[in-house]
Structures are given as structure tokens and as C-alpha cells.
Amino acid sequence: MSQPFKLEITNIYKDYQLKNGTIFKTLENLNMQIKSGEFVSLIGPSGSGKSTLFNLISGLELPSNGDILLDSQSIINKKGLVSYMPQKDHLLPWRTILENVILGLELAKVPKEEARKRALLFAETFGLKEFMNEYPSALSGGMRQRAALLRTALLNNDVLLLDEPFGALDEITRMHMQQWLLSIWEKLGNTILFVTHSIDEAILLSDRVYVFSARPATVKEIVNIPLSRPRKSTMMVSDEFIKLKKILIELLNDNTE
Numbered sequence: 001m002s003q004p005f006k007l008e009i010t011n012i013y014k015d016y017q018l019k020n021g022t023i024f025k026t027l028e029n030l031n032m033q034i035k036s037g038e039f040v041s042l043i044g045p046s047g048s049g050k051s052t053l054f055n056l057i058s059g060l061e062l063p064s065n066g067d068i069l070l071d072s073q074s075i076i077n078k079k080g081l082v083s084y085m086p087q088k089d090h091l092l093p094w095r096t097i098l099e100n101v102i103l104g105l106e107l108a109k110v111p112k113e114e115a116r117k118r119a120l121l122f123a124e125t126f127g128l129k130e131f132m133n134e135y136p137s138a139l140s141g142g143m144r145q146r147a148a149l150l151r152t153a154l155l156n157n158d159v160l161l162l163d164e165p166f167g168a169l170d171e172i173t174r175m176h177m178q179q180w181l182l183s184i185w186e187k188l189g190n191t192i193l194f195v196t197h198s199i200d201e202a203i204l205l206s207d208r209v210y211v212f213s214a215r216p217a218t219v220k221e222i223v224n225i226p227l228s229r230p231r232k233s234t235m236m237v238s239d240e241f242i243k244l245k246k247i248l249i250e251l252l253n254d255n256t257e
């Protein structure tokens with residue numbers, strides 16, 4: 001028997017009603033099927049509905065129609081079942097890094113001492129050991145992203161939703177963070193859904209890339225990335241990589257016409 005999917009998005013629609021009464025269609029008949037342990041990227045025009053989809057999967061918003069299944073169970077309107085790192089890092093400036101990263105655990109009612117212990121166990125892996133008692137202002141951009149990722153990873157769910165986690169980083173820090181994320185993913189074995197605007201990043205990290213159409217977003221194409229693992233930044237100049245890049249550029253250009 002074939003294995004059931006980890007996460008299934010079936011016939012999802014999301015409409016917003018604007019203040020003037022207009023119905024604003026954001027997602028339209030969206031379907032996705034994600035296997036356990038897969039690394040899947042979502043790429044599509046700005047404003048197409050990628051963050052909206054993450055808000056639906058994490059139970060923060062309700063779809064207008066359709067269903068979302070985690071391990072074959074509907075998770076519509078259910079919070080806390082997937083770990084979500086939103087587009088902004090949302091570190092609170094008045095809390096230390098340790099107090100920031102345990103925020104999600106506190107909300108999940110894990111006793112504070114236990115939460116601190118768990119966070120400190122991971123501090124070294126996330127390259128934050130010396131900085132756990134500092135405030136966010138003492139961290140570089142890359143470190144802030146790692147702290148936000150640690151807060152998300154500590155929730156210990158099988159599925160991680162990462163919305164442009166490296167969007168604000170310079171090229172060099174970004175390359176380090178990509179390699180680091182791949183090593184964490186290989187260690188933890190999570191299923192990752194990753195939103196990015198970078199075609200290179202989507203190819204380098206993913207098993208598959210979902211290309212979204214312009215709003216209302218629907219799945220325009222699914223591109224398989226058959227590059228071997230472990231992935232290295234130098235692969236980005238290989239013929240195979242460039243071929244995949246050409247396919248994605250053509251699909252994305254076609255969106256804006």
C-alpha cells in the first residue's frame with residue numbers, strides 16, 4: 001500500500017471581503033500533496049496568496065472552501081499542530097533571546113523551567129549559545145533568523161512552515177543559512193514547506209517546487225528537483241541546475257504577462 005500523505009491541501013478557496021464589500025479572491029481551487037520528510041518550496045508572484053495559505057494551514061484563518069489534512073485528519077481552524085515561522089521574525093526587543101525562543105512553548109503551556117531547558121539544549125546547534133541571555137539588538141540579521149527558527153523548531157511538530165526565512169539576508173549569510181537549514185532538516189527529518197522569492201534558493205533546497213499563479217493563486221506547475229543530496233552552493237552553476245532554473249524562470253515570467 002502506498003504511504004498516505006503527511007499534508008494534503010484539497011480544493012482550497014480563500015476569499016476576503018474588503019471594507020467596500022468587494023469579494024477579493026486570493027486562493028482558488030488550490031491542491032497540494034506533501035509526503036513525510038519532503039522539502040517543498042512555494043514560489044509565485046508577490047500577493048498571490050502564499051502567506052495566506054500558511055495562515056490557513058496553521059489554523060490562524062479559515063478557508064472559504066476546501067479542506068486541509070494532516071496525517072489524514074482535517075486541521076481546519078486547529079492551532080498548534082504545525083510549526084509556523086511567519087514572514088517577519090517578530091522577536092520582542094524587551095525579552096532576551098532565551099525568553100524569546102521559549103515564547104511558543106509558553107503559549108503551549110509548557111512550564112517555564114522545562115521550556116528553558118529544551119531551548120538551551122538546542123542553543124549550540126543553532127549557533128546561539130553565547131547569546132541566549134542577550135537582547136535581540138545584540139544579534140546580527142542571520143542570528144535573528146536563527147533565533148526565530150529555533151523558536152519555531154522548539155514546538156517540535158513534524159511540519160514546519162517557513163515563510164521567506166532568509167528574505168532579508170545578504171547573499172553570503174543566506175548561503176550559510178541555507179546549508180545550515182539543510183543540515184538541521186537532515187538531522188530532524190521534518191517535513192518543510194518553504195516560501196521564497198529566490199529561484200536559486202528554491203532549487204538548491206527542495207525536493208519539489210510548487211509554482212503558484214498570480215492571484216487568485218492556484219498551482220500552475222510542480223517542478224521536481226532531481227539533484228543529488230547533500231546539496232552544495234557550488235551546484236548552482238551546474239548544467240542540471242541551470243536547466244531547472246530556465247524552466248522556473250519561464251513559468252514565472254509567464255505569470256506576469
Ligand SMILES: Nc1ncnc2c1ncn2[C@@H]1O[C@H](COP(=O)(O)OP(=O)(O)OP(=O)(O)O)[C@@H](O)[C@H]1O
Binds near residue numbers: 024026045046049052
Ligand atoms: N485580511 C485580509 N483582508 C483582505 N485582503 C487580504 C487579507 N490578507 C491578505 N489579503 C490579500 O490577499 C493577497 C495575498 O496576500 P499574501 O500575503 O498571502 O500574498 P503573498 O503571496 O504572501 O505575497 P508576498 O510574496 O508579497 O509575501 C494580497 O493581495 C493581500 O492584500
Ligand SMILES: [Mg+2]
Binds near residue numbers: 050051052087163
Ligand atoms: Mg507573503
